[in-house]
Amino acid sequence: MAFDGITIANITKELQDxxxxxxxxxxxxxxxxxxxxxxxxxxxxxxxCISASASLPLIYLTDVNKPSPMTAPNFCMLLRKHISNGRITGITQPGLERIIRFEIEHLDELGDLRQKELIVEIMGKHSNIIFCDENQKIIDSIKHVSAQMSSVREVLPGRDYFIPDTLEKEDPLSITEAHFSDHLRKKPLPLSKALYNSFTGISPVVAEEICTLSNLPSELSPKDLSEDLMHHLYTQFSIFLDPVREGRFSPVIYFDGPEPKEFSSLELSHFSNLEAKTFPTISQVLVTYYASKNQITRIRQKSADLRHVINTALERNRKKYDLQLRQLKDTEKRDKYRIYGELINTYGYGVEEGAKSMEAFNYYTNETIQIPLKDTLSAKENAQKYFDRYNKLKRTFEALNELTRETHQEILYLESIGNALDIARQEEDLTQLKEELAQTGYIRRRSGQKKVKITSKPFHYISSDGFHMYVGKNNLQNDELTFRFANGGDWWFHSKKYPGSHVIVKTEGKELPDRTFEEAARLAAHFSKASKSDKVEIDYVQKKEVKKPGGAKPGFVVYYTNYSLLIDSDISGIQEVR
Incomplete structure (x- = not known):
């Protein structure tokens, strides 16, 4: 979610306080x-911290100090000259603009009291930090904007400062109902788009929330709204913005699993399906959100090479599997050739020389069938020809059956690696995945490269009843958890038919309550390839029933007796130990 006017209002209130x-x-x-x-x-x-970065403009309070260059830039030196030891007398936001003004009083070289303004504009690639005198003249800015760069406004020393025109947008905090209706109906756009194009500081996410609160489809045209519906929309619009007017904010991040999806200064009902985590300040929201986002982005970038290796191998194996299945289907007629041979040997004594077919009673189905014959061969030779075909297809079937099983297991293994990449949170998790791929021959170790030290650990949760639950992040951890960490009486969970993590619940000799069974099953569903499904079938069994075949790939197990349950993948209520 981009910085909108409501987030800026929240930051302004925090900075004022x-x-x-x-x-x-x-x-x-x-x-x-x-x-x-x-x-x-x-x-x-x-x-x-105030950043006017084009890619990520931010303003927030932080505990972290950053190293500065040995020689301070000119803009920094100018600010030190004018407002070092200056007192902040006011912090304001004009309307719901993405602008924060810092009013600062300081003593000049003669000891006279002066007023200055530091204006922070959080406007995407047009973000800037502008230093002005008491007459709104620009003294300098962290970015200079010339007439060649912008026809809307120059930002240069000596120019007058003004807020750029916001495309005829209205202030949502002061607009009347009549003006709201007229302004909205002028926009030939879907309702949500018309809202964020009509009013300052309203983002697409907020516009969608207002449509949700009004119970109106976001794709509806404002022109199609009756007077009653328009009144209802304005009422919900005003109610939603009341906390902004009153300075009451509820900073929150919405998580989809470990990934932060959106942040907001007000609660958003249309994200009720996501896990909401509230924070005391918007600064903490911004630090947490962007740190988490940056970590996930970095993990995705670093895992790109591994994904390419896996996707290439998957594509190759899936094509091979499809070909093997087609060839296997061709062997289905092998028994027909065997029966033809048997029937020719049984009834072929009466077949005339040069016959192209014969009629025979099939004692397997109690039906009369027509058997094609090669007219240049005797009945005995025709029978042998069919037996030869049967034996060839039988050998092909037996070989293909084993090859198909191996290819299918290879596909499942590669999909399990893909699932492990999806749930990786830290670079240490990728290190262990690289080690696994090196062990299974999918990537080569560099010559002289030693085995790396593995520091990645399984996920650790505690059930509502106090039982410790562990989730493998990859196949090496799955094997470790199942065959070296778990005891025979511990419980083992895994998604049925889908690649996923092994989940171990430590029982400590106690009987598990039903609620713990359900929570462990949710973990197995959440950390599986089927996590987006409404319901996932989970197999669970005591660990002593789980076996590993000799020579099997990491993570592969067999079990011959188990229980199953259908469960959702929502783990938002399960406590994670970090």
Whole structure:
């Protein structure tokens, strides 16, 4: 979710509560488009990070200090000259614009009190940090924008500062119902798109939420709304924005498993299917969200090569499997040739020389059938020809049966590696996957490369009844959990028919409650290839019933007696030990 006006309002309120009245003790510029201000106030010392990065503009309070360049950039030196030890007298947001103004008073070289403004614009690639005097003249900015770069507004020393035109968008906090209706009906767009195109600070996610609260399809045209429906929409629109007007925010991140999907300053009902985690401040939301996102992005980038290896091998094996199945289907007529040979030997004594077929009673089906014959061969030779065909197809069937089974197991193994890549959270998890692929011959070790030290550990959860549950992140961990960590009386869970993690529940000699069985099954469903299904069938059995065939690949097991249950994959209520 991009920074919208509501998030900026939340940050502004947080900064007002913590920084107003504080003095700027340090000013650093760790990156070319980033400032780090240290501010001392009556509430303590705070660090404010402001980034005007085109790819990820941010503003938030942090505990982390960043190293600065040996020589401070010019913009940093200018700020130190003017507002070092300056006092923050006000922090405001104009309307719901993605802009925060810091009003700062300081003493000039003559000891006179002066007013300055540091204006932070969080506007995607157009983000900037602009330093102005009391007359709204630009003293300097962290990014210079010339007329050649923008026909809308120059951001250069000496120019007047003004907020760029927002494409005739209205302030959602002050708009009347009549103006709301007229403005919305002018937009020949679907309802949700019309909302975020009509009002400042409203993002697509917020527009979708307003449609959900109003129980109106987001693709509906505003022109098709009756007066009553438009009144209802405006009422829900106003109610949703009331907390913003009153400064009441509920910072939250919505997670889909370990992955953060969205963050918001207000609760969003249309994400009720995701796990919601609330935070005391929006700064903590931003730090957590982007740290998690960056980690997941980094893991995906680092796993790209492994995915390519797996996907290439999968494609090759699936093509081979399809070909083998087609060839196997061709062997289904082998018994027909055997029966033809037997019937010719039984009834062929009366067949005339040069006959092209014969009629015989099939004593297997109690039916009369027509058997094709080669007219240049005798009955005995025709029978032998059919027996030869039968034996050839029989040998082909037996060989293909084994090859098909091996190819299918190879596909399941490769899919299990793909599932392990999907659930990997840390670089250590990828290290262990590389080791597994090296052991199974899918990737080569570099010459002289030693086996790496494995530090990745299984996921660890505690059931509502206090039982410890462990989930393998990959096949090596699955084997470790099942055959070296678990005791015979512990319980073992795995998704039926789908690749997935082994789940072990340590019983400590106690009987498991039904709730723990269900929670362990949910873990097995969640960490399987079928995790997106509404219901997943899970096999579970005591660990002593699980065996590993000799020579089998990592993670492959067999069991001949088990229980099964159907369960969803929602693990949001299960406590994870980190």
């Amino acid at each position: 913590t920084l107003t009245g504080g003095r700027i003790s340090k000013i650093a510029q760790p990156e070319k488009d980033e400032l780090l201000l240290t501010i001392k106030s009556s509430a303590g010392q705070f660090r404010l």
